[in-house]
Amino acid sequence: MRVIVDAFGGDNAPLEVIKGAALAREEYKVEVALVGREGEIRRVAQENGISLDGIAILDAPDVIRMEDEPKSILKEKKNCSMAEGLRRLAAGEGDAFVSAGSTGALIMGATFLVKRIKGVSRAALAALMPGDKGPFMLIDSGANVECRPEMLLQFAHMGSIYMSSVLGGGKPARVGLMNVGTEDTKGGELQHTAFALLKESGLTFVGNVEARDVPDNVADVVVADGFTGNVFLKTMEGTADIVMRNIKGLFLTNLRTKIAALLVKPYLKGFKKKMDTSEYGGAPLLGVSKPVIKTHGNSKAPAVKNAIRVAADFAAKGVIDQIAAAVRPAEKADRPEQQQG
Amino acid sequence: MRVIVDAFGGDNAPLEVIKGAALAREEYKVEVALVGREGEIRRVAQENGISLDGIAILDAPDVIRMEDEPKSILKEKKNCSMAEGLRRLAAGEGDAFVSAGSTGALIMGATFLVKRIKGVSRAALAALMPGDKGPFMLIDSGANVECRPEMLLQFAHMGSIYMSSVLGGGKPARVGLMNVGTEDTKGGELQHTAFALLKESGLTFVGNVEARDVPDNVADVVVADGFTGNVFLKTMEGTADIVMRNIKGLFLTNLRTKIAALLVKPYLKGFKKKMDTSEYGGAPLLGVSKPVIKTHGNSKAPAVKNAIRVAADFAAKGVIDQIAAAVRPAEKADRPEQQQG
Numbered sequence: 001m002r003v004i005v006d007a008f009g010g011d012n013a014p015l016e017v018i019k020g021a022a023l024a025r026e027e028y029k030v031e032v033a034l035v036g037r038e039g040e041i042r043r044v045a046q047e048n049g050i051s052l053d054g055i056a057i058l059d060a061p062d063v064i065r066m067e068d069e070p071k072s073i074l075k076e077k078k079n080c081s082m083a084e085g086l087r088r089l090a091a092g093e094g095d096a097f098v099s100a101g102s103t104g105a106l107i108m109g110a111t112f113l114v115k116r117i118k119g120v121s122r123a124a125l126a127a128l129m130p131g132d133k134g135p136f137m138l139i140d141s142g143a144n145v146e147c148r149p150e151m152l153l154q155f156a157h158m159g160s161i162y163m164s165s166v167l168g169g170g171k172p173a174r175v176g177l178m179n180v181g182t183e184d185t186k187g188g189e190l191q192h193t194a195f196a197l198l199k200e201s202g203l204t205f206v207g208n209v210e211a212r213d214v215p216d217n218v219a220d221v222v223v224a225d226g227f228t229g230n231v232f233l234k235t236m237e238g239t240a241d242i243v244m245r246n247i248k249g250l251f252l253t254n255l256r257t258k259i260a261a262l263l264v265k266p267y268l269k270g271f272k273k274k275m276d277t278s279e280y281g282g283a284p285l286l287g288v289s290k291p292v293i294k295t296h297g298n299s300k301a302p303a304v305k306n307a308i309r310v311a312a313d314f315a316a317k318g319v320i321d322q323i324a325a326a327v328r329p330a331e332k333a334d335r336p337e338q339q340q341g
Numbered sequence: 342m343r344v345i346v347d348a349f350g351g352d353n354a355p356l357e358v359i360k361g362a363a364l365a366r367e368e369y370k371v372e373v374a375l376v377g378r379e380g381e382i383r384r385v386a387q388e389n390g391i392s393l394d395g396i397a398i399l400d401a402p403d404v405i406r407m408e409d410e411p412k413s414i415l416k417e418k419k420n421c422s423m424a425e426g427l428r429r430l431a432a433g434e435g436d437a438f439v440s441a442g443s444t445g446a447l448i449m450g451a452t453f454l455v456k457r458i459k460g461v462s463r464a465a466l467a468a469l470m471p472g473d474k475g476p477f478m479l480i481d482s483g484a485n486v487e488c489r490p491e492m493l494l495q496f497a498h499m500g501s502i503y504m505s506s507v508l509g510g511g512k513p514a515r516v517g518l519m520n521v522g523t524e525d526t527k528g529g530e531l532q533h534t535a536f537a538l539l540k541e542s543g544l545t546f547v548g549n550v551e552a553r554d555v556p557d558n559v560a561d562v563v564v565a566d567g568f569t570g571n572v573f574l575k576t577m578e579g580t581a582d583i584v585m586r587n588i589k590g591l592f593l594t595n596l597r598t599k600i601a602a603l604l605v606k607p608y609l610k611g612f613k614k615k616m617d618t619s620e621y622g623g624a625p626l627l628g629v630s631k632p633v634i635k636t637h638g639n640s641k642a643p644a645v646k647n648a649i650r651v652a653a654d655f656a657a658k659g660v661i662d663q664i665a666a667a668v669r670p671a672e673k674a675d676r677p678e679q680q681q682g
Contacts, residue, residue, distance in 0.1 A: 132583050142521060146529040180483060180571040188487040188568060211575035215583045227529060228572055230521040234552035235576035242473050242556045243584045246615070250608045257608055263601035267591045274587070 002094045003311045005304070007036035008063040008081040010100025010297050014044050017100065020304020022050050027305065030312045033094055035060050036081035058093075060084035066297070070104030074112055082106060086113040089290050096291035096311035098282070100299045107143050110288045117320065119327035122147075123287035124155045124226070125294065126162060127233055128280035131217040135280050137163050137173075138214075138222050142230035143285070149193035152177070152223050153201060157326045158286040159221035160203050165317040166310065167280075168220065176209035176219030178228055184208065190225060198223070211235075240275060278303035281310030286323065291315045343435045344652045346645070348377035349404040349422040351441025351638045355385050358441065361645025363391045368646065371653045374435055376401050377422035399434075401425035407638070411445030415453055423447060427454040430631050437632035437652035439623070441640045448484045451629045458661065460668035463488075464628035465496045465567070466635060467503060468574055469621035472558040476621050478504050478514075479555075479563050483571035484626070490534035493518070493564050494542060498667045499627040500562035501544050506658040507651065508621075509561065517550030517560030519569055525549065531566060539564070552576075581616060619644035622651030627664065632656045 005021050007014045014036060021032045022045075033056040034041055045052050064073055064080040073083050082101050086109045089097045097114075099106055103125065111123055127141035139159040144151065156175045163173035177195055179187045184195060186208055198205045209218050211232055224232065251261035273279070282295035282303070291314040295307040346362050348355045355377060362373045363386075374397040375382055386393050405414055405421040414424050423442050427450045430438040438455075440447055444466065452464055468482035480500040485492065497516045504514035518536055520528045525536060527549055539546045550559050552573055565573065592602035614620070623636035623644070632655040636648040 132587070145521060178572065180486060180568055180575075210579075211572045212579035212582075214576070215579050227521055228569060231519065231552045231569055231573055232576050234521075235555070235573050236580045238551075238553035238556050239577045239580040240584055241553075243581055243616075246473070246612050247588060250605060250612055253608055256604050260601040260604035263597050263604075264591060267594055267598055271587050271591055275584075 001312050001315060002031040002033060003308050003315075004033045004035055004058070004085045004088055004094035004097045005308060006081050006085050006097070006099035006101055007034040007041050008060075008101070010295070010299050012298065012300055013100065014041055015048060016299065016301045017304050018045050018050055018052075019048070019301035020299070021055055021308065022052070023301055023305040024308035025054050028309050028312065030308060032056070032308060033058050033088070035085040035088065036063070037061060058084060058088055064102055064105050066102050068102065068105065070102065070108040073105040073109040077105075083109055083113060086110055086292075089292070090114045095315040096293065098293045098295060098304070098307045098311050100282075100295040100297055100304070103142065103294055106292065106294055107285060110285055110292045114288050114290050114292065116287050117289050117324050117327065120154060120158075120287040120323070122151055122154075123285055124151075124158065125283050126159055126286050127229075127283045128167075128277055129215075129233065129236065130275045130277055131215050133217045135167065135277070136214065136217055136220055136222060138224065138229050138233060139286065140224065140226040140229050141233050141283065142226045144226040146227070147190065147225035149190055149197055152190070152194040152225065153197040154287070154327060156198055156201065156203055156205075156221065156223045158323050159223065161322045161326060162284055162286060162314070162319055163220050165319050165322065166313050172204045173220040174206045175203045175221045175223060176206045176214075178211065178214070178222050178224035178232065179208035180210070182208050182210055194223070279306060281306040281308075284310075284314055289320060291320065342653050342656060343372040343374060344649045344656075345374045345376055345399070345426045345429055345435035345438045346649060347422050347426050347438070347440035347442055348375040348382050349401075349442070351636070351640050353639065353641055354441065355382055356389060357640065357642045358645050359386050359391055359393075360389070360642035361640070362396055362649065363393070364642055364646040365649035366395050369650050369653065371649060373397070373649060374399050374429070376426040376429065377404070378402060399425060399429055405443055405446050407443050409443065409446065411443065411449040414446040414450040418446075424450055424454060427451055427633075430633070431455045436656040437634065439634045439636060439645070439648045439652050441623075441636040441638055441645070444483065444635055447633065447635050448626060451626055451633045455629050455631050455633065457628050458630050458665045458668060461495060461499075461628040461664070463492050463495075464626055465492075465499065466624050467496075467500050467627050468570075468624045469508075469618055470556075470574065470577065471616045471618055472556050474558045476508065476618070477555065477558055477561055477563060479565065479570050479574060480627065481565065481567040481570050482574050482624065483567045485567040486571075487568070488531065488566035490531055490538055493531070493535040493566065494538040495628070495668060497539055497542060497544055497546075497562065497564045499664050500564065502663045502667060503625055503627060503655070503660055504561050506660050506663065507654050513545045514561040515547045516544045516562045516564060517547045517555075519552065519555070519563050519565035519573065520549035521551070523549050523551055535564070620647060622647040622649075625651075625655055630661060632661065
């Protein structure tokens with residue numbers, strides 16, 4: 001098992017990525033290959049006393065940045081660390097790829113350099129979000145702004161397989177359709193058709209779910225078009241942030257509240273950890289023919305380490321093969337016609 | 342100024358509605374008419390020692406419930422308190438209408454019994470939401486699941502007029518378009534076209550806004566289709582709820598945290614009040630030819646009182662006339678052609 005890691009992706013690259021790779025190598029004994037400017041990787045590792053023993057380095061001269069157009073990964077930036085990592089993955093030089101770099105570029109690069117699984121119409125970004133009772137998956141969380149109902153059905157299959165295999169210990173994942181009410185008839189045309197498809201899908205479909213109940217784990221996999229999914233994800237982030245900021249401000253009011261803060265501080269940490277998605281290792285990009293994981297742009301070493309563990313798991317659990325098998329019937333290519341009576 | 346109030350709308354009707362009406366009557370000297378089963382209103386008022394002095398009662402025999410189909414307000418339930426209140430409003434027997442009952446029925450009833458303002462293509466529910474620095478408006482928050490770009494432009498005009506007149510002291514309201522990024526080109530077809538229309542609208546358009554930044558008051562009026570708006574609203578509610586529930590649970594851990602809770606308790610109240618939208622009196626239904634306000638289904642007397650105050654303000658500030666003037670140019674009916682040079 002070998003995980004290729006984009007050493008120049010994210011706000012804290014390359015130092016935190018190199019640190020995270022070294023931690024993963026040590027803790028999980030997984031083989032790691034860092035992709036990016038070799039000289040700089042060696043220099044930063046040496047300056048910070050990080051051992052690169054057992055870590056391969058795949059040289060790539062360029063870096064793609066947040067402000068670069070996603071499609072530049074195929075053109076001007078085709079020699080960036082992200083593109084090189086994806087090419088190496090496609091060539092079989094690794095079993096999975098992790099990057100904290102530009103989401104748009106990663107989707108574009110993975111789709112064109114690694115290719116989609118046969119039968120998958122669009123790759124989807126499957127965010128793992130903090131629910132009250134554990135993580136839930138939101139698919140699509142932003143890769144596809146406009147979706148057809150059949151795409152939502154594929155997202156449901158892909159998300160269900162990932163959640164069941166990687167996080168659920170094989171237990172079937174409960175799939176819900178994000179909607180404006182729980183009644184079967186809620187939503188617009190997209191939801192009506194997707195609902196009918198999901199009902200017939202053979203998945204553990206729990207029906208429409210409301211955004212209000214989603215953080216309460218009413219479903220393990222929440223299916224949405226990428227626009228709605230992205231709004232949901234960012235609203236959750238923004239709201240949690242504002243509530244926590246206000247609570248923090250309130251604790252700083254005066255001596256009395258500062259004493260209260262000292263008293264609850266150790267317990268607040270547990271809650272913060274619960275809300276921290278970096279534990280889950282980032283968002284898998286599902287529908288691509290090899291395991292690709294997007295970690296948060298602000299990932300520090302522990303988040304990178306977790307992403308490498310999850311990427312190895314993603315590869316080991318045969319998720320890609322299962323997705324390929326699940327989407328194949330849609331083609332109706334290699335299925336012989338059933339004989340009547 | 343006379344505000345008609347649906348005495349049988351919401352989870353706490355009729356008691357809390359009657360109480361709220363009496364409070365508003367006393368505090369704001371506004372004329373109030375309660376609509377609903379007269380006998381029951383008089384009995385509940387008497388049993389609870391609430392004076393109905395100066396409060397008119399408009400009898401209506403039936404009640405529409407949350408589980409009733411919205412369209413039943415025009416058919417089986419046409420004699421419910423909500424329908425009767427809307428008819429009295431349309432007939433000029435009051436200047437504004439307040440209900441905590443079914444949102445769907447209220448939109449349906451207001452649209453068909455009170456009618457839309459000439460030139461308005463759809464009425465929109467304009468929720469007032471708690472931002473970090475004060476309320477912001479989310480329009481549409483759920484009345485229209487599928488929208489055309491021109492509808493979003495009208496929502497922007499209507500919301501802007503309301504926020505500026507009723508809450509902004511005449512100061513222009515900053516309008517933002519809910520999107521998945523702040524760049525001009527973000528989103529799908531709906532957002533692209535709406536963006537172009539808003540840019541040319543003459544409104545104080547601040548461009549695309551991300552859900553993450555919306556609770557931070559990046560705009561006073563946030564425009565969205567009703568599906569996206571509803572998901573945003575419910576995600577904000579659900580997330581705030583889960584965070585507060587966890588913080589509360591954390592304070593109950595042991596003696597140490599319970600002491601901390603006692604110390605911060607008085608300060609938590611201020612924050613809770615900030616997050617409590619009942620202060621703003623509910624959501625105006627904009628685009629209807631008379632002021633209609635929807636208050637939260639769980640409204641208690643103070644929320645009803647506030648809604649009556651806001652409804653009176655809505656009527657007094659000439660919002661409807663301003664909206665009528667703003668949408669009229671779209672018809673190009675009574676505007677003489679400008680002479681060239």
